[in-house]
Amino acid sequence: MIKEKLLSKKQLERYPVYLSYLKSLQDKGVINVSAPILAEGLSFSEEQVRKDLAAISSHSGKPKFGRNLKELVCDLEAFLGYNECAKAILVGVGHLGEAFLKFSGFNDFGLEIICGFDVDDNKIGNTIKGKPIYSIEQIAKIVKEHDIKIAIITTPNNVAQSVCDLLAGAGIKGIWNFATVHLNAPKGIVIENVNLASSLAVLSHKL
């Protein structure tokens, strides 16, 4: 029985890191892997590795052999929801938004961006990698039609809050926010921030 509610944010963030490392081992022909090997490769403690993997995998390792790599990869992909893509929309087709629309790698992480929205008439009506760009006035309609739960905000900071309000009104449940501002959303809407300014502040401070 997996007790998902007990997983911390830090722990959740580690699972994709395990997965990419395990896949790199698979590419090298490795069949089994032990907690000490994972701990060393990823600079985690052995205790942490054992705890993290036990929380999401019902396959336990065998003494001397370790865990079966293939089973562990399957368990991680299932836990992370990578086997079925959730559909998402993107608002703000600037440099970053355009890059995200072009990038096919999100599908590997269980996310499929189906279209973009912008206010620029030169962009509306175009497609990027086959994904249409609509006017932001169309958000509510498209969200309803495709039963979308997730939206990505890549707008300039000064309009991010009004876009957030619009998305909340359209029935979006989760927002992946790349604007470098704090967003206020109604209760029940999850916001996950990727604040590049904050990340850079940490790097600069440590240097």
Added chain:
Amino acid sequence: MIKEKLLSKKQLERYPVYLSYLKSLQDKGVINVSAPILAEGLSFSEEQVRKDLAAISSHSGKPKFGRNLKELVCDLEAFLGYNECAKAILVGVGHLGEAFLKFSGFNDFGLEIICGFDVDDNKIGNTIKGKPIYSIEQIAKIVKEHDIKIAIITTPNNVAQSVCDLLAGAGIKGIWNFATVHLNAPKGIVIENVNLASSLAVLSHKL
């Protein structure tokens, strides 16, 4: 006296959030701001706001008036190093790398990307927004010539570690890593990860 060593990662991450919020207040013509106003606007506790601001600003607020917004913005920008740009290089000119080279906003956060590096002959020799793309064999030379301390990794996962080794050998001190893999670097080199797969895992799990 500012005790910088006591600042936590979470705290450092909040300063750019304060700054963008304070600037949005400035745009609205606000002159003074109190801790309770900031706390409410940013969903932080009042105690946290007071502690965070005291750590980086020598200007204290006046009872009834609050803090002077202009002084606070100046203190934050000085603390975050936004008044002088650090030069950086970028390795991996794919969709994300290209977007970063095009994006002028990093300059506002104290970072100037001066050039990109790639292995693709079709990209090498070109410029993006005036920034040249060089062969990765040129990394050590350019880093030395321009006394570069910071590098951004936007390569595919399977080459990120070898690029990290190359950067470490070239004398880079801080790496901003956008590959979704764990990197091992020699002691003394700071790595700040922006792992989009990890961020997405948190969002998906909460939904």
